[in-house]
Amino acid sequence: MQPKRIFWTLLIFAMVMTTWLGRLAWIQLAAPVDWTHAAVRQREQSIVLHDGRGDFADRYGEPLTGQVIHAAAVFPVRDASRSDELDRFEVLAEILGEPATVRGDVPFLWQRSGDVTPVAMTEEQRMLVEQAQLVGVQIVPYSLRYAAPFPAAHVIGFISQHPQMLETLYADELRKGTVRPDQKIGASGLERTLEPIIRGRTSEEIAVHVNGNGELLKGLGVRMQASANPYYPLKVTTTLDRGQQLAVERVMDESGHTHSSAVVVLDAKDGDIRVMASRPSYHPLQVNPAGEDWRNRAIAAETPGSIMKLAVAAAVWEHGTLPDSHLFECNGHFGAYGLSCWKTGGHGKLTLEEAIAHSCNVALAQAMLSLTPQQFEETAAKLGLGQQVGPVWERGSGESLRLLDHEQAGLLYAAPHLAEDEGARVQTAIGQRDARMSPLQAAVMLQPILHDGKLLAPQLIKDIRYANGTTAYRIKEESPVRDALSRQTARQLRKALEKAVNEGTGRALADMRWPAAGKSGTAQTGAHKEKEHHWFAGYVPVEQPRYIIAAVVYDQPPGSVHQGVRLFRKVAEALMSADEQGANRSDG
Template sequence: MDKSKKEDLRKTKKQENLKKKRLLTVFSIIAIVLFMLTSRLLYIQIIKREEYSKKAFKQWFCIMETIVDRGIIYDRNGKSLTSNVKEKFLVLEPGFKLYDKDTENISKLTGTKREDIINMLSRGKKIELLINNYNEKLIIEMLRNKGVAIIERTKRYTDNGIASHVIGYINKSTNNGVSGLEKYFNKELVENREKRVGAITDAQNRIIPGFGYILIESDEDTNKNIITTLDREIQQICEEELDEKNYTGSVVVLDSRSGDILAMVSRPNFRQDDISSHLESDEKELYNKAVQISFPPGSVFKIIVAAALLENNTIDLNDKLICQGYEMLGVNMIKCNSYNRGGHGELSFEEAFALSCNSAFIKAAQMLGGEKLIEMADRFGIGRKTGIKLEEETGGILPSIDYVKGPGIGNVAIGQGTIEVTPLQVARFTNVIANDGIDVGVRLVKGIVKNNGELLKEYNDKENNRVISSDTASKIKKMMRAVIEEGTGKRAQIQGVESYGKTGSAEAVGKYGETVHAWFTGFFLGKKSEYVVTVIVEDKGSGGRIATPIFSNIAKKMLEKGN
């Protein structure tokens, strides 16, 4: 091979080697770039995924409002006492272009007049309209428009809210409780309940059709709810009993053994979602009459008078008293219910209790003395709050010792004068008799629970206190049985069940002047426990005629339900 050919071959190999090196370099660079890109993508997708997702989310997600939801208030069986009804709203953002067809569709969905829709949108503010007529076809058609969305909210109260006076109500603008358990447990009910409502928007901050609203909720594991001692079924029985007769007043039902409040009713009722309609009313529908208003107890107070007389050995069941139909307290005549018949004549103390004889009780109380009577009333809790979790509770009025040193003792002996009690206090002192002289207290709230039902805090700080001897309680129980068998409470009889009670007809000053409130308080043995039922009906007169059938009806319905 000549020299020139060798040189050409050498140059060719050199060029091929150079090409290989160049290709290797290019491939190496590409590999490095690909590796760097892959690493970057892995870094973005895995390591920084959450951070970049949040940044991207913030760019296209616009928070429209922040909602602070509230915890649920349950009865003792875990049934909701606050509403959990979901409602859908049509949301129209400012700048929404309104056409005649849109106006017609909105009107069909919400029941709002077309002129009202146009007027609301002209103000340039976001509006929410409750969808009363859910029509999927119309809704899909509306959601094709920018600035239109559907949002779902939970309705806090129903129109005829159960246990409304116990639950209370909230200030809608601040979401804070104003009364009832809503107020007492406001902190717990709103804690960690913040929800953010937003939407996917375009560059002009208009909602993109089809996406609707997005709800971002807080950690549910930190949410708190309230579980009460109320029994929704028993509460409803009591409410219906007053509503059917259109009575105003109150009913309280206790589980005698535990002191748990199973029902607490106040009438007239009110709409928790429409408080403004009640603000100018003089019907006191916003007051919880079971605890917030005190009344003269009338003859139901004779339970405490009897306890004082028997405990101090002033009198016994068979001791005789004379009733002439009235007693003079200074210049005032206090009539007995037997006044028109010339009095009861001679009768035993047990008969005087059963027949609710005012004359006999005034004479017996005068023998006892005012100081001992007031001391006994104090032991039964008169003049003090019971301590349930309602800030609006009043303690009633316990007369002063000075008041009962003179003629005042005659008034107090029959539950009149300056003494005042709440229906809950009456139920509580009735329960002392049912529990053989022991006060087991009263309880409205069992505790605080998580959404999954786990108990976070229990309220069980009641103490049992002996108020009177079991012997005294037994004698009063015997007299309360006589009230129903042969006295003023015959209408409280329950077939096949022994019941015990005391009637009362309390003179008071009402809305239209002097009036008489009807009382009955008693207890009966049910299938699961013993129950105390206390009833007051305002402005209806005789407790034996008006309040006793309510007691009987409630007891019968409770027994029918297996209580």
């Protein structure tokens, strides 16, 4: 028995040794882990300076995200030559201001108390920190994803941690370790719609290597770690104009319309979205997901009031249901539908063109009933009503990507059968009851009026480029064009909009230096009509239009001064003044 026992003992020992040596060989030669690198990383402390996510820029290349600042990176390393470890914190506090939290065990970027972003160092502060020669303190270029005053925050959107969505989108990458479990993803705006394309694939970090005592390892010190990949991060060039965007947002804030308002500015020539602003605003780094501030009101559908009358008039002229010489009779009331005109006693006799200019409810109700439901719906659809009109990126192979996050399509009627109900139809004709429209739709509806009936689809993204400047995706070739109206109808509507400013409901704009044309709307809202939405959609200047502007101020007291007209005027003046002073550059 003794030889057998020795044999089995040696055999088991040999098998264990073979397994152990095989495992060791696999670790050294075949395992997908660089153990030398891992050993170094064990003693590494790092700060991410850029997470590799694609950044956004305006039409001229001015940054909308990813502003680079110089910040102080602080690493928890010991200096054996100094007795007081807190000295460097005191020096930094004197130069940069008190940090929110001094974290002694993890590296951090210096920030003042209450701030959520690092201190952007001035040239003088940088010089003072360099002269102090503080161990474990390094001045670094840090990319601020969002920087005040956060231009076009509602269009760009924000990123946040969302483990569930991360697992849904990047399950394979998470398992491979190419996506971090704490990585942030797009939660709204372009950040969300372009998430799969602009997500971070590389990162730039600064790191220090320390020994077991927390002292810097000789020969390693502080190192910048950046990917050598020449293609990432990407850069998304939008059609927005950063200067114009900030000017419009400043006008909205200074006018006191921070509670609830929206402005859309389109380039009248090609349909590009130059400005899209929404109020109230929000801080992209301190978002309350349960709140409403981060939602983009420029693409949210609301009761439009008399803006809808343009679609009714267009349908009448397109289908010829009434002769141009037809005179409507307005005595202030209309039939049994409880509809009345805003002007006491009515407007008397007036043409359809005059009815648009003076925004006569009774005349437009009569005009609506001259149409069949199909005629009105057909024309409204051609003008972009009742559907999403925002830019669509056709990526090929039948794949389409809507760029405006959560854009609403609006409504003509709450249910299809109401199109046959005369009461519902006349209420829709004046933009009340179930009718819904977004400021973007109001702006787009004016496009064919300026282009002899051709509707130019609005554009938001010009292209997406690799880090080396070469083009990854060319999105905007030229604005897609489709026929919306006849040339004759477009000209009639243009005359009506000019008349509205010269002698109708837009007379408050008649003395502008740069003549404007457009249509106002006052929508009664709330269960008891206790609030009004004030709309104005128009263009400037009349002779050679540069900008189409839709301005809306929501939830105003009934009977108050029309804030939509006022906001339109201030926005138009800000844009045209900047043009006149040569503040805008050519697209080159």
